Amino acid sequence: MNYKNYSDKDLMDAYNTMIDYSGKADNNILNEIENRGGLTKFLADIEFEKTHQTEIGRISKEVYDLTKDYSDLEFIKQFVASEILTKDQLENLVTNKFNESQAYINDKKITSTTITGSIIGLFLGTVLGSIFFIISIFIFKRIFYFSLIGSYIICYFSIKLITKQSRNNPVIFIASLLGTVGSLILGIYFTRN
Known part of the structure; x- marks a missing residue:
């Protein structure tokens, strides 16, 4: 193998991998090390x-x-x-x-902005997620797990867009899950009627 094009870090990684797995390095890598x-x-x-x-x-x-x-x-x-x-x-x-x-x-941090933004994002995400869910049911004629994942992503980003906080915040995470469940319930309700 030709090690001339390897960066120093890549050469170090290759050398360490050889030593870890076989206990010795091959002649090609040793020659390149000598050249450097x-x-x-x-x-x-x-x-x-x-x-x-x-x-x-x-x-x-x-x-x-x-x-x-x-x-x-x-x-x-x-x-x-x-x-x-x-x-x-x-x-x-x-x-x-x-x-x-x-x-x-x-x-x-859980602030008043986190809570109010989560509530607004929850409703927005639920509506958008249920629209996504309804469209996927009409297209595929059944419920797929990816629809739930897509609905969760829509709910999460709706909330994140408003609050500017991630799912590391427990309020954001719970609101995203609630929005997904709400999307599922609304989606099933509207496709059954």
Whole structure:
């Protein structure tokens, strides 16, 4: 196999896979590794990548744990340190993980907008979902499971469009399920009459 077109990361992945499964690497990959600086440098790069990824995971968890109790980014930055990442890498990682964590926390918050938007989206989704359900029954002359899935997707996105929150929020999830059940009931009612 020709490994010349592989990126360094792809070459690392191929090498690790060979070592994990057979315990040894084939000559083609070893030759390519030698062409890129030798096995010692290559193994050091693999070890550095593992250490780097472990450090990123540790910092991500640390930032997530801190954002549960604190909502000030600058305050959190004071507590997070790394001997492996550069100052810029650390700052960017902490900022990105803080923003992700805050977005997740805000997504799970139940506010009055969540409840009213869910109710409005529930009715809208139920109507649109039942129309989809009725059309699929007329086309296929029976009820298919994909109709329920389609109805759920319609209900969920109707609610998400209004509330700007995802199904990670229990109110959104329950409203989507209720809208799907409502779509099913309305769809069956209108196709039977």
